[in-house]
Amino acid sequence: MSATGLIDKARVADSFSRCAASYDSVAQLQRDIGHQLMVMMPADRAQSRLLDLGSGTGYFAGQLRKIYPQTRLHCLDLAQGMLAYARETRPVDNAHWLCGDAEHLPLASNSMDLLFSSLVIQWCEQPNQLFSEIARTLKPGGEAFIATLGPQTLHELRTAWAAVDNYTHVNHFLPLPSLQQAVADAGLVEVTVNTDYQLLCYPQLRELTHELKHLGAHNMNRGQPAGLTGRARIKALKAAYEQFRDQEGLLPATYQVYYLCLKKPDLQ
Numbered sequence: 001m002s003a004t005g006l007i008d009k010a011r012v013a014d015s016f017s018r019c020a021a022s023y024d025s026v027a028q029l030q031r032d033i034g035h036q037l038m039v040m041m042p043a044d045r046a047q048s049r050l051l052d053l054g055s056g057t058g059y060f061a062g063q064l065r066k067i068y069p070q071t072r073l074h075c076l077d078l079a080q081g082m083l084a085y086a087r088e089t090r091p092v093d094n095a096h097w098l099c100g101d102a103e104h105l106p107l108a109s110n111s112m113d114l115l116f117s118s119l120v121i122q123w124c125e126q127p128n129q130l131f132s133e134i135a136r137t138l139k140p141g142g143e144a145f146i147a148t149l150g151p152q153t154l155h156e157l158r159t160a161w162a163a164v165d166n167y168t169h170v171n172h173f174l175p176l177p178s179l180q181q182a183v184a185d186a187g188l189v190e191v192t193v194n195t196d197y198q199l200l201c202y203p204q205l206r207e208l209t210h211e212l213k214h215l216g217a218h219n220m221n222r223g224q225p226a227g228l229t230g231r232a233r234i235k236a237l238k239a240a241y242e243q244f245r246d247q248e249g250l251l252p253a254t255y256q257v258y259y260l261c262l263k264k265p266d267l268q
Contacts, residue, residue, distance in 0.1 A: 033257055041116065060118060077100075102124050121146060144264075147260075157169070
């Protein structure tokens, strides 16, 4: 997530569209984080309107429908391929599928009671615009439940690439204070903010890079030069990553996760 326009959203949409069919096979961490976020949400609210922001393959749309059987559910994603896959493989009763950008939500003001968004907003470029749109769309008293990634995410991979060349190979994520400032500027209130760390371990580096590719979560920065993954660079990357191999002989990959529970103030 960046306010400098470094993320190429066209590449983001295309990458996630192309990986729709493979995404769920390597998304256990993403499911775990989303389920943890769901635990923070309120009990069933009959006749409420809920936005699944960044609905992806539709996995959480189905989970949300179980918790909120009477809710009018809106599922929005930037990637047309993800939406097509979700509609075909995970149809959800009374769900409305929308293609759109989180920074320019195609929804009426004061129209949503609840918002759920797991590991999505890190692909947005302008945090102030994002949270302003969330605030606009929520009804007074509405709540947003968001999980996103912090800057320590994949720090091992970033450090290893830095030993190879000076290019950006790993996406950058905003620190919590920057997110909190954007939340406050949008007029939203923090109810709960938690930070968690998840550690995944792999026998070989190629298993991590394979997983990132099939998640559509590889480098999305603009201006990435071509030809950066030649055999010599990959060999150097593997050698640099070896410094992180643990006592069990595994290579770690850290994910820093922020959980945000936000509320739009009631009208006075």
